[in-house]
Amino acid sequence: MNxxxxxxxxxxxxxxxxxxxxxxxxxxxREAGMTLFSVTDHDSVQxxxxxxxxxxxxxxxxxxxxxxxxxxxxxxxxxxxxxxxxDGPAIGAVVEKGHGLRMKKVRARLAFLADAFGFSFPExxxxxxxxxxxxxxxxxxxxxxxxxxxxxxxxxxxxxIDKLRLPNEYIRPEEAxxxxxxxxxxxxxxxxAYGSGDQLILGEEMDSRIRRLMDFGLQGLEAYYSxxxxxxxxQILSFAERYGLYVTxxxxxxxxxxxxxxxxxxxxxxxxxxxGLLRFLNAAHTRTIRR
Amino acid sequence: MEQTIISLNGRIDSNNAPKVxxxxxxxLAGQEAGPVVLDAENxxxxxxxxxRVILRLKKTHPDLSIVHVNSEVYEILDMTGFTxxxxxxxxxxxxxxxGCEEIGRGANGTIYRIDQDNVVKVYNxxxxxxxIQHEREVAKLALVLGIPTAISYDVVRVGASYGSVFExxxxxxxxxxxxxxxxxxxxxxxxxxxxxxxxxxTLVPEGKLPDMKQTALDWARFLQAHLPEGPGRKLLAMVExxxxxxxxxxxxxxxxxxxxxxxxxxxxxxxTLSVGHPIFELAYMYNAFQGFSExxxxxxxxxxxxxxxxxxxxxxxxxxxxxxxNNQRKIREVEDKARILxxxxxxxxxxxxxxxxxxxxxxxxxxxxxxxxxxxxxYDTLLFQPNELxxxxxxxxxxxxxxxxxxxxxxxxxxxxxxxxxGVAVEEIFVNIANYAYHPQKGNATVRVEVxxxxxxxxxxxxxxxxxxxxxxxxxxxxxxxxQERDIGGLGIFMTKQLMDDVAYTYKDGQNILTLKKNx
Numbered sequence: 158m159n160x161x162x163x164x165x166x167x168x169x170x171x172x173x174x175x176x177x178x179x180x181x182x183x184x185x186x187r188e189a190g191m192t193l194f195s196v197t198d199h200d201s202v203q204x205x206x207x208x209x210x211x212x213x214x215x216x217x218x219x220x221x222x223x224x225x226x227x228x229x230x231x232x233x234x235x236x237x238x239x240x241x242x243x244d245g246p247a248i249g250a251v252v253e254k255g256h257g258l259r260m261k262k263v264r265a266r267l268a269f270l271a272d273a274f275g276f277s278f279p280e281x282x283x284x285x286x287x288x289x290x291x292x293x294x295x296x297x298x299x300x301x302x303x304x305x306x307x308x309x310x311x312x313x314x315x316x317x318i319d320k321l322r323l324p325n326e327y328i329r330p331e332e333a334x335x336x337x338x339x340x341x342x343x344x345x346x347x348x349x350a351y352g353s354g355d356q357l358i359l360g361e362e363m364d365s366r367i368r369r370l371m372d373f374g375l376q377g378l379e380a381y382y383s384x385x386x387x388x389x390x391x392q393i394l395s396f397a398e399r400y401g402l403y404v405t406x407x408x409x410x411x412x413x414x415x416x417x418x419x420x421x422x423x424x425x426x427x428x429x430x431x432x433g434l435l436r437f438l439n440a441a442h443t444r445t446i447r448r
Numbered sequence: 449m450e451q452t453i454i455s456l457n458g459r460i461d462s463n464n465a466p467k468v469x470x471x472x473x474x475x476l477a478g479q480e481a482g483p484v485v486l487d488a489e490n491x492x493x494x495x496x497x498x499x500r501v502i503l504r505l506k507k508t509h510p511d512l513s514i515v516h517v518n519s520e521v522y523e524i525l526d527m528t529g530f531t532x533x534x535x536x537x538x539x540x541x542x543x544x545x546x547g548c549e550e551i552g553r554g555a556n557g558t559i560y561r562i563d564q565d566n567v568v569k570v571y572n573x574x575x576x577x578x579x580i581q582h583e584r585e586v587a588k589l590a591l592v593l594g595i596p597t598a599i600s601y602d603v604v605r606v607g608a609s610y611g612s613v614f615e616x617x618x619x620x621x622x623x624x625x626x627x628x629x630x631x632x633x634x635x636x637x638x639x640x641x642x643x644x645x646x647x648x649x650t651l652v653p654e655g656k657l658p659d660m661k662q663t664a665l666d667w668a669r670f671l672q673a674h675l676p677e678g679p680g681r682k683l684l685a686m687v688e689x690x691x692x693x694x695x696x697x698x699x700x701x702x703x704x705x706x707x708x709x710x711x712x713x714x715x716x717x718x719x720t721l722s723v724g725h726p727i728f729e730l731a732y733m734y735n736a737f738q739g740f741s742e743x744x745x746x747x748x749x750x751x752x753x754x755x756x757x758x759x760x761x762x763x764x765x766x767x768x769x770x771x772x773x774n775n776q777r778k779i780r781e782v783e784d785k786a787r788i789l790x791x792x793x794x795x796x797x798x799x800x801x802x803x804x805x806x807x808x809x810x811x812x813x814x815x816x817x818x819x820x821x822x823x824x825x826x827y828d829t830l831l832f833q834p835n836e837l838x839x840x841x842x843x844x845x846x847x848x849x850x851x852x853x854x855x856x857x858x859x860x861x862x863x864x865x866x867x868x869x870x871g872v873a874v875e876e877i878f879v880n881i882a883n884y885a886y887h888p889q890k891g892n893a894t895v896r897v898e899v900x901x902x903x904x905x906x907x908x909x910x911x912x913x914x915x916x917x918x919x920x921x922x923x924x925x926x927x928x929x930x931x932q933e934r935d936i937g938g939l940g941i942f943m944t945k946q947l948m949d950d951v952a953y954t955y956k957d958g959q960n961i962l963t964l965k966k967n968x
Contacts, residue, residue, distance in 0.1 A: 311464050350528070351496040355462040359527055384500035388529020416469055416504050 164438075165420045166195040166222065167237065167347065167379065167407020172207075173198035173224075173291045176412030179207050182419075186217055189420050193438070193445065195222035197237055197347075197407070200255035200328070201290050205243040209446045218445040223337075224347055225251060228327035232366070233353030236330055237345040237379065237405070238337035240444025245340025255328050256291075262323055263292050269321040270297070276306045276317070294318050331373040338374050343440060345377035345405050346370055349396075350389045359392065367396055377403030377437055383421040384409070390423060397433045403440065404433030451483035452476060456491040460498030469501040476509065484509045489516035489539060499528060506534060513537070519602075540605040543568055543613070551621055552704040553751065554717040557611075564618070568604060568611040569717070576610045577603070583612065583719040586657060590718055593650050593696070597715045598707075618710065622703035626762060627753035637762065639713050640706060641769040644729070647715070650696040652723050660697055660724030661690055664731075667792040674795060674817070679824040683792065686830050690725045697722050697729040702736035703752060703762070727830050730767070730782065731789035737763035739790045743812050771834040773855040775848060782832045784823055789830065791820040833896065841882045841893035841912060849878050849895050853908060856897040862906065866968055869947040870906065873964055876940035877910050885914025885960065904968040905949075911959050918953045919962070920945075 169175030170182050177185070179196060186194045194217050196204040205221030212219060223238045241248050267283065270276040278286075278300055286292050286300065297318055298310035307313035337344040346367065352358050358366060367378070380393040381404070397404045406422040409415070424430070430438075454475055460468050476484065484505065494502075506512045513535035517525065522538050525531050545560040545568060552559035556579060557571040571579055580603055587599050600612035622636050668684040675683065698705070699720030707714045722728075737759040741748040745756035752759060767779050795816050803809035837852045839845050853874055857867055874895075881893050896909040919941045945951050950965035 309467070311467060315463060355495045355497045357496050357499075357524065357528065384496070384503055386503065386529035386533055388532060415466065416473065421507070 168410040195220040197222035197224040225333035227330040235347035241340040241342030247339035251336035381406030381422040403437035461495035462497040465497035483511040570611040587718040619707040660722040660728040730786035860899040
């Protein structure tokens with residue numbers, strides 16, 4: 158599937174909800190013969206510090222990446238950031254805020270489960286949960302299944318965890334975009350047709366979203382994505398062209414957690430790269446780390 | 449290769465998509481990548497997480513289809529382009545037509561009103577999905593080409609067959625209007641003919657619609673075994689001689705298929721849309737209003753809701769308006785040609801449907817055959833020119849020629865003065881032919897009237913097979929001479945030359961051809 162010269166700019170590792178370590182992802186990227194890759198863990202920039210020392214001569218170029226889960230009154234968004242300075246304080250502050258909110262939520266959920274249903278977990282396991290980079294509902298759900306409180310993760314979430322409504326405290330899209338920009342990165346809207354992953358946003362709604370995010374400084378759209386049909390891709394490419402935005406390509410590989418193949422972006426070969434993608438690669442060139 | 453059918457249930461969203469995906473791939477594990485059918489009968493909703501599951505499945509199992517999809521899920525699949533990349537079959541709503549008013553009936557189905565705003569066309573054959581698709585496509589084509597029609601928006605199940613649903617608000621068919629408000633007959637004729645001319649004036653891109661000539665050739669071929677050899681061959685030759693024509697014909701143009709919706713006239717029942725010469729259309733029309741009911745006048749009543757006399761009057765008036773003349777000879781000629789094809793079709797239909805098993809059926813086929821044989825003896829072509837009248841060149845027919853020309857001038861805002869002048873010229877020429885062309889025998893003459901728009905000009909052509917004679921070759925009479933000194937004759941042609949803008953004569957293919965031109 159992956160011919161020479163393929164790229165994949167949207168992958169997850171154990172640092173968020175993937176199942177591969179950064180080393181394993183690097184190994185797979187090497188085997189696939191890619192020329193450029195990026196690891197975009199949710200609300201985490203750790204991969205951009207961990208991976209550069211692992212690169213060997215002849216390895217594909219590595220573009221620091223991140224995927225922020227954002228929300229405002231008008232909806233949910235996943236904002237990708239590429240080529241930022243890994244220790245930039247502005248992007249660090251966004252990560253901190255996200256992490257802080259997440260921890261706060263996990264603690265609130267654990268307290269709720271104990272309070273409302275009497276579910277309790279050994280301290281060591283709670284510590285392990287809290288020490289994860291991005292613990293969330295699925296991790297708590299798994300824990301509940303292990304302790305026999307629910308037959309499956311899905312039921313744990315639906316019947317127990319989701320009974321608690323948490324106040325809406327999120328990273329706002331303008332905060333994420335601003336942080337990425339201030340740290341020298343390129344903000345890109347992930348899978349624009351799917352919102353934060355499970356919505357369907359098309360036509361005028363997508364248009365108004367893109368224009369609103371452009372006001373905040375958005376620079377690109379992920380038009381090539383493993384979950385897109387030709388029709389969706391065409392629509393996003395036409396928006397990118399209309400607004401002069403960059404185009405990126407990513408699979409959303411999650412290791413064993415999803416059946417997405419690494420490198421499956423819908424992009425066939427370098428000959429088919431649209432102008433927006435070529436411009437992105439040009440802009441990313443100086444921000445790419447190579448050995 | 450064995451196909452695998454997998455049922456999808458309830459909702460598929462981000463909560464359960466991974467689980468659904470694992471289940472699907474577990475089912476398919478260890479199998480070859482054969483055809484996979486997702487049965488969505490119990491699938492209520494699918495989110496984009498679910499769509500991605502299907503997309504990944506499509507990547508590993510390219511021969512993937514989804515069936516029994518409800519309309520909400522179908523809309524999502526359509527918007528996101530899934531319907532472009534795999535077979536997606538909708539689930540069909542079930543509709544009952546019990547007790548519903550029948551508002552139309554065509555060759556392939558019956559139309560019922562299911563509520564105030566909607567009608568359903570129920571197809572006769574149980575496996576009608578491709579027919580429905582065809583009708584939808586031709587209706588869309590007709591709409592694009594400028595024919596007002598209704599396009600179906602939904603396919604439903606009606607009992608064991610399928611139906612397509614159209615929006616038709618407060619509409620009444622022309623049949624119903626004729627049956628309940630006979631005083632509107634002339635209005636109906638005008639609108640019916642206006643639509644007919646629109647249809648016949650519409651050029652269809654090549655290959656988009658079937659050619660009616662092929663169908664008519666089938667009729668003629670079928671009748672070879674039924675008719676005596678001579679007439680049978682003549683019929684086939686007459687159909688073969690009809691030139692190919694890319695103009696549209698409806699193929700089932702009767703008053704049940706014309707609806708008045710508010711102030712708009714809509715054509716419905718488009719599945720028989722074809723291309724071809726208008727004579728094919730007229731044949732179907734004749735059958736609908738007369739042919740089928742010739743032996744049993746109750747048939748039209750059951751079908752159209754009005755009686756045989758109303759049908760006959762409507763047909764005659766419509767044909768006159770269509771041809772632009774009240775000339776009975778002309779109307780009869782075209783009707784006869786329509787009857788030739790009409791009978792051919794009905795005879796074949798009766799024989800093929802074993803209607804000749806009954807006494808009544810045999811009597812009907814015998815009657816049609818007798819009429820057909822008589823017509824085949826009298827006509828050599830199925831073509832007709834609405835603006836051409838052939839009749840015996842005798843002075844008794846002058847009045848008919850005059851009124852035929854008048855009919856055509858009426859249609860073009862011709863001033864009274866010019867009309868009078870044309871009348872004088874027509875009289876001079878026709879009387880000349882009547883008196884001299886075949887003398888002392890008798891023969892036919894043809895009068896052709898053409899009105900052109902730019903520049904506005906009338907051309908009248910007289911054709912006869914009489915002795916070659918050029919009336920223009922004669923010197924103009926010396927009108928300065930006194931009455932006693934002048935030659936008798938020659939004055940008529942002189943007047944004609946004065947009144948018309950151009951008069952020309954040629955002799956071609958054994959015919960005298962005299963042309964009069966008058967600018968208006």
